Amino acid sequence: MRIEVLTIFPEYFSGVLSTSLLGKAVARGTLEVHLHQLRDWTTDKHRTVDDTPYGGGHGMVMKIEPLALALEAISPPGAHRVLFSARGHRFTQGVAHRLAGLPSLVLVCGRYEGVDERIGSFIDEQLCIGDYVLSGGEAAAAVVIEAVSRLIPGVIGNEGSLHEESFAAGLLEYPQYTRPEVFRELRVPDVLLSGNHAEIARWRRAQAEAATTERRPDMRTGTGAPADSAPAPAKPKKHE
Numbered sequence: 026m027r028i029e030v031l032t033i034f035p036e037y038f039s040g041v042l043s044t045s046l047l048g049k050a051v052a053r054g055t056l057e058v059h060l061h062q063l064r065d066w067t068t069d070k071h072r073t074v075d076d077t078p079y080g081g082g083h084g085m086v087m088k089i090e091p092l093a094l095a096l097e098a099i100s101p102p103g104a105h106r107v108l109f110s111a112r113g114h115r116f117t118q119g120v121a122h123r124l125a126g127l128p129s130l131v132l133v134c135g136r137y138e139g140v141d142e143r144i145g146s147f148i149d150e151q152l153c154i155g156d157y158v159l160s161g162g163e164a165a166a167a168v169v170i171e172a173v174s175r176l177i178p179g180v181i182g183n184e185g186s187l188h189e190e191s192f193a194a195g196l197l198e199y200p201q202y203t204r205p206e207v208f209r210e211l212r213v214p215d216v217l218l219s220g221n222h223a224e225i226a227r228w229r230r231a232q233a234e235a236a237t238t239e240r241r242p243d244m245r246t247g248t249g250a251p252a253d254s255a256p257a258p259a260k261p262k263k264h265e
């Protein structure tokens with residue numbers, strides 16, 4: 026997969042893209058990430074990417090011209106273009122799976138109070154990573170790159186585990202333990218030491234169901250915001 030990231034802080038990604046599984050995937054070429062400085066598409070000597078909002082109000086708004094020019098220049102043909110926004114559809118594991126099936130993504134990181142709404146003509150969808158406000162889209166891009174890339178074959182090297190992970194089957198994962206058997210009187214549950222694999226599977230399933238019911242009742246009822254609320258966008262691209 027090839028990912029383009031458009032940002033005014035490309036340096037934000039240096040640690041993210043060189044660490045752990047992501048670092049290995051980039052080094053191997055399983056994942057290609059290209060960072061683009063948005064200011065390279067400005068034309069004034071101050072390399073300005075923001076301006077005051079029409080209608081008044083707090084803060085600054087990201088200008089449309091450098092964003093549109095940059096998107097036209099950096100988007101590979103057919104690339105799927107995503108703007109990060111607190112006003113976007115919710116990013117979920119289901120959306121991560123959808124994006125992981127695409128050959129190329131362009132991720133646009135907002136800053137300031139937001140982005141000129143006309144950006145909608147140059148992107149395919151807007152994604153929000155959770156119900157809170159970040160100072161910029163870079164952290165959201167890092168989250169999406171990590172969640173999507175671990176679904177690409179060859180990135181985590183243990184694809185079997187993906188089927189049992191939280192959200193894979195509408196449940197949170199069961200609890201995990203490792204050595205020692207007892208730590209300060211805290212014991213590993215007997216069933217995990219029994220060697221009875223059918224019993225262990227039953228226990229894990231019951232634990233996963235109980236944790237999901239307690240912590241994420243919205244997942245059990247199929248209601249609530251955190252469902253896979255960002256369907257594949259239907260709208261045709263207005264700009265290539």
Ligand SMILES: C[S@@+](CC[C@H](N)C(=O)[O-])C[C@H]1O[C@@H](n2cnc3c(N)ncnc32)[C@H](O)[C@@H]1O
Nearest residue numbers: 109110111135138153154158159160161162165
């Ligand atoms: C300070 S925020 C702007 C928030 C905006 N004024 C609002 O109330 O929706 C600046 C940028 O951070 C990013 N951002 C903030 N929260 C986000 C979230 N929950 N998910 C994805 N991106 C987010 C977006 O790119 C946004 O343009």
